[in-house]
Amino acid sequence: MSRSTEIRTKSVSSKVRRTILKAGGTLLLSVFSPLNAHAAQILAVRVWPSEDYTRVTLENDTDLKATHFLVKDPNRLVIDIEGLELNATLKQLVAKIQGDDPYIKQVRVGQNRPNVVRLVFDLKEEVNPQVFSLPPVAGYQNRLIFDLYPVNPPDPIAALISKGDWSQQDQQSAPKPTVAQTVPDSVSKPQPSAPANEVTQEKSPQVVRMLTIALDPGHGGEDPGAIGRGGNREKDVVLSIAKRIKAKIEEQPNMRVMLTRDADFFVPLPMRVQKARKVQADLFVSIHADGFIEPTARGSSVFALSEKGASSTTARWLANKENSADLIGGVNIKSHDQQLAGVLLDLSTTAQINDSMKLAKAVLGEIGGINKLHKGAVEQAGFAVLKAPDIPSILIETAFISNPEEEAKLTDDAYQDQMADAVMKGIKKYFAKNPPLARNRMT
Numbered sequence: 001m002s003r004s005t006e007i008r009t010k011s012v013s014s015k016v017r018r019t020i021l022k023a024g025g026t027l028l029l030s031v032f033s034p035l036n037a038h039a040a041q042i043l044a045v046r047v048w049p050s051e052d053y054t055r056v057t058l059e060n061d062t063d064l065k066a067t068h069f070l071v072k073d074p075n076r077l078v079i080d081i082e083g084l085e086l087n088a089t090l091k092q093l094v095a096k097i098q099g100d101d102p103y104i105k106q107v108r109v110g111q112n113r114p115n116v117v118r119l120v121f122d123l124k125e126e127v128n129p130q131v132f133s134l135p136p137v138a139g140y141q142n143r144l145i146f147d148l149y150p151v152n153p154p155d156p157i158a159a160l161i162s163k164g165d166w167s168q169q170d171q172q173s174a175p176k177p178t179v180a181q182t183v184p185d186s187v188s189k190p191q192p193s194a195p196a197n198e199v200t201q202e203k204s205p206q207v208v209r210m211l212t213i214a215l216d217p218g219h220g221g222e223d224p225g226a227i228g229r230g231g232n233r234e235k236d237v238v239l240s241i242a243k244r245i246k247a248k249i250e251e252q253p254n255m256r257v258m259l260t261r262d263a264d265f266f267v268p269l270p271m272r273v274q275k276a277r278k279v280q281a282d283l284f285v286s287i288h289a290d291g292f293i294e295p296t297a298r299g300s301s302v303f304a305l306s307e308k309g310a311s312s313t314t315a316r317w318l319a320n321k322e323n324s325a326d327l328i329g330g331v332n333i334k335s336h337d338q339q340l341a342g343v344l345l346d347l348s349t350t351a352q353i354n355d356s357m358k359l360a361k362a363v364l365g366e367i368g369g370i371n372k373l374h375k376g377a378v379e380q381a382g383f384a385v386l387k388a389p390d391i392p393s394i395l396i397e398t399a400f401i402s403n404p405e406e407e408a409k410l411t412d413d414a415y416q417d418q419m420a421d422a423v424m425k426g427i428k429k430y431f432a433k434n435p436p437l438a439r440n441r442m443t
Contacts, residue, residue: 039085039115040064043141045093048221049101050265051154056121056146057222057330058090064144068131075123079131079146084117086110093119103127103148126151132332140222145330156278160212160258211436213249213257213427214276216286216385217242218322221266223329226291228407235264237410238287241398244420245287252428266329269384276391282436283359283427284393286385289410290318291402298406299374301397302364304356305387306380314374318397319381353380355392358434363394363426370418371399371409392430396423 040062048055058064058081068079084090090109097104105122112118130147134140217239219225225234242259249257258279260272267275276284292314303315310316360378367373374397386393398419399406409415 040083042084042087042090045089045096046222047093047096047098047101047104048265049098049103050261050263051102052261052265052267053147053149054101054103055221055265055330056093056148058093058144059140060142060144063133063135063142066131066133066144068129068146070127070129072126075126077121077123077127077129077146077148079119079121080112081117081119081144083115085115086117090117103150121146121148123148130332132334134330138328140328143222143330145332147332156258156275157280160256160279209254209436211255211431212279212281213255214260214279214281214284214391215242215245215249215257216260216272216276216284218286218288218385219266219325219329220261220264221329223266223325225325226289226401228291228401228410229295229404230407230411232401232407232411234289234291234401237289237401237416238398239264241289241416241419242287244416245285245423248420248424249427252424268326268329268331269323272385273388276388276393281388281391283430284386284388284391285363285423285427286383286393286395287398288322288395289398289401290321292317292400295402295404297374297400298372298403300364300367300371300399301374301379302360302367303379303381303383303386303395303397304360305353305393306382307353310381311379312375315379315381319383322395323382323384349389352389352392355434356386356394359392359426359430360394362430362433363396363423366422366426366429367396367398367419370415370422371406374400 040060042058042060044057044059046057046059048057062083064084065082066079067082068077070077086109093107093109097107101124103124105124107122108120110118127148128151130145130149132145132147134143134145136142217235219235219238221235223235225238227233239261243262246257246259249255258275258281260275261267272286273284303318306315310319357378357380364373364378368376383395386395399410401407401410
């Protein structure tokens, strides 16, 4: 054996070394060829069904490459994942698909060929799939994401009306509107009396219209938000509080409400804004229960948008943390709608911020009656989710879930109901002083 052969074989086992010598060294190439390289490992599989879309997540120990195509009659989505061997974790995906999933009937998983696993999703209707990968972030390793969006999504305004059953008969029998649903007296006053020899004009009727509130429970799906020491997740707490606020809003005459998410799924920040604008919301209220690096941080806060920088170091820290939600929740950057992105740039107006501050002060005053305030004044920062250019928007930190005492409050039914009451009272106070007028919307 030559010295070069000896050097090449020192690092392999004696058994492999003997095989190499017998075969003249040709097996060395086979041992280190890509075909026999260590296959990627699927670490976890998760499914997030919702009316908006269904997300399937494969978390793995390396970046995976996937190709996909659609098949009709019946509708199927086929995905081939390279560099992967079928394992027990991936097989769990079959049981993760529930019967009430809006878009997936079932999934079949198999080894299509060496190092290639094939997933076949049997679909309930046509979908526009988005398949993309995400690098490691926060507590996640590499993720391969399949987002299944319906080809024909429901009309959000029609859905809102149907859920509320706002029929013509209901409108006629509704109680007389309060100040919150009328145009100010200065606008609705009748004209001065006409001279006797002229036809008297009819009194101008008060303008009454349905008020729409957009409630935005933060985080969701792949993004749990802050997690308390007791293991409670921000995404669960704020969804529960938002549903309580929703129920109280629906008890009000001439008010209806839209949730940006009504279940545990992820909604990108610009899409939250877009949802509110699609239903022509009069207000946008984002609900959070954030965490801080120190467990001693406590108290409730209300934030409005700032174009000139954060009002405090804490406000800046929280805004940066909330704005990173898309990185954690997972957004397909390649297909990011530029129109949605444009909403978040420089379209916010001074008028919107002024109205947001009024709403924030009204809500903060009510919240201060049930919990200690982190600061006694409304704070401002560049929260991306508050940048609807034509909707007064606020973000409420109901309490710090990272504080053990406040974590206990946030999971208490009585406290959640008190918080919902306080938000509702703040909204009503805002409308009482700032009656909404019919206004042109940006499209």
